[in-house]
Amino acid sequence: MPYNNIEQFIITDTEGNELKASVTGNSIILYWPPFQPVPGHIKPVISISEGAKINPASGAEVPFDENTVYTVTAQDGSTKTYQLKTAINQPAPVFEIVGSDFLTLGSTINLSGQYFIPDTTQTRLYMVNSANTDIPVSLKDADKLWSNRILVKIPLDGRLDTGYYQVKVVSGRNTTVKGPYHIGKPLVLDIDDTYSLNEAGQTIKKGAEISFTYSMPAAAGKYFYGKFIRADIMITGDPSNGIYSAPVTSQDQTSLKFRVPADIPAGNIASVTLYTEEDDASPGGIFMYMWQQNSSAPTTITE
Numbered sequence: 001m002p003y004n005n006i007e008q009f010i011i012t013d014t015e016g017n018e019l020k021a022s023v024t025g026n027s028i029i030l031y032w033p034p035f036q037p038v039p040g041h042i043k044p045v046i047s048i049s050e051g052a053k054i055n056p057a058s059g060a061e062v063p064f065d066e067n068t069v070y071t072v073t074a075q076d077g078s079t080k081t082y083q084l085k086t087a088i089n090q091p092a093p094v095f096e097i098v099g100s101d102f103l104t105l106g107s108t109i110n111l112s113g114q115y116f117i118p119d120t121t122q123t124r125l126y127m128v129n130s131a132n133t134d135i136p137v138s139l140k141d142a143d144k145l146w147s148n149r150i151l152v153k154i155p156l157d158g159r160l161d162t163g164y165y166q167v168k169v170v171s172g173r174n175t176t177v178k179g180p181y182h183i184g185k186p187l188v189l190d191i192d193d194t195y196s197l198n199e200a201g202q203t204i205k206k207g208a209e210i211s212f213t214y215s216m217p218a219a220a221g222k223y224f225y226g227k228f229i230r231a232d233i234m235i236t237g238d239p240s241n242g243i244y245s246a247p248v249t250s251q252d253q254t255s256l257k258f259r260v261p262a263d264i265p266a267g268n269i270a271s272v273t274l275y276t277e278e279d280d281a282s283p284g285g286i287f288m289y290m291w292q293q294n295s296s297a298p299t300t301i302t303e
Contacts, residue, residue: 003049004074006082010045027085028070034089035115035147037122038172039064051075091115092174093123095150097167103183106156106190106220108143109167117171118147125150128166128177135159156186158219185223185278188286191216195288197272201297206264209249210272210299211257212288221253227276231258232285235267235301246272260301268298 009021009028014036021044022029032038046058053073062068068084095113103109117123123145126134135155143151150169154160166179193216204210216224231246242265246258256274273285291298 001049001051001075002078004052004072004078004080005049006046006054006070006072007049008045008047011042014039023082026080026082028082029085029087030064031087032089034091035117037117037119038088038090046070048072049074088173090117090172090174093169093171093176095169095176095178097178097181100181103154103181104185104187104190105154105160105162105183106186107154108151109137109154111150111167111169112148114148115171115174116145116147116150116169118145120145123150123169123171125152126168126170127154127160127183128168128179129160130164134168135165153190154183156190156217156219162223186220191220193217193220193286195274195286197289197299200289200299203300203302204260205302206260206266207262208260209257210246210260211255212272212274213255214288215254224276225253226251227278228256228274229277230275231256231288232273232275233260233264234270235265236270236291236298237267238265238270264301266300266302268300 006023006028009023011019013019013033019030040063041061042064043059043061046054048054052075055071056062064086066083066085070082071079073079093113093115095111098110098112120139123139125137125139127137128134137152137155139145139152160183162183162185164180164182166177167181168175168177193214195212195214198211198213228248228251230248233244233246244261244264246260248256249259250257268291270291271287272289274288275285
């Protein structure tokens with residue numbers, strides 16, 4: 001018999017539904033449903049003309065792409081080839097950056113949109129710098145990866161610096177790029193830093209020095225090292241609830257020293273808040289010390 005046709009070509013999608021290809025001429029056209037991860041390989045069940053043979057065989061795993069070709073050989077030896085053609089119905093992702101004027105290293109970037117595939121093997125995020133280099137942002141640790149939102153930390157590991165970046169989302173076979181957006185220096189709240197008052201539990205005279213041992217990741221420290229200007233001290237029970245400025249006397253990458261102001265009232269230190277040059281006019285100081293959180297014994301200021 002001279003028949004070498006593919007009569008039926010069926011696969012199963014990720015939700016277990018049967019998908020039948022449209023066999024037209026020499027093409028096997030498969031329409032993949034939207035919002036499902038696109039497989040790398042498929043195992044189709046194929047019906048062919050009576051007495052014919054097909055290669056690759058029915059049920060054999062083959063790549064789900066247009067390089068896959070089937071050959072059907074009729075009983076009389078005549079052959080016909082068929083090329084697999086995929087029609088992926090996944091729409092391209094669309095998104096806006098919520099709060100794009102306030103992006104900082106180490107902060108959360110919020111992509112609000114549609115058509116993200118909520119699968120970290122299918123959806124990827126990149127920051128694209130001015131040299132057009134893609135810097136990947138891992139979504140495996142994302143706070144949320146939904147079909148309509150991505151919440152993830154902007155890397156604070158030295159791979160990114162302050163400046164302008166485009167945001168690229170690759171979801172399935174589609175890519176969307178937006179921007180550029182400015183990314184500023186890290187906020188204090190986004191830094192994994194520690195501070196230890198060396199004189200905790202001691203008595204300190206007005207005009208003397210107090211010192212802190214501190215640490216922060218080098219990728220964040222480059223924006224803060226050498227830029228601290230003062231610490232604000234509050235005293236427990238101070239009737240005026242005053243804030244007393246202690247200027248920096250020395251600083252390096254592990255140590256900070258301050259001069260206790262002469263006009264500070266005697267009493268126990270309630271808190272010490274650190275400020276940089278840029279934070280001076282804002283409430284963005286760093287809490288270095290709070291009594292009863294950092295130390296069981298009070299640190300006392302005397303005449």
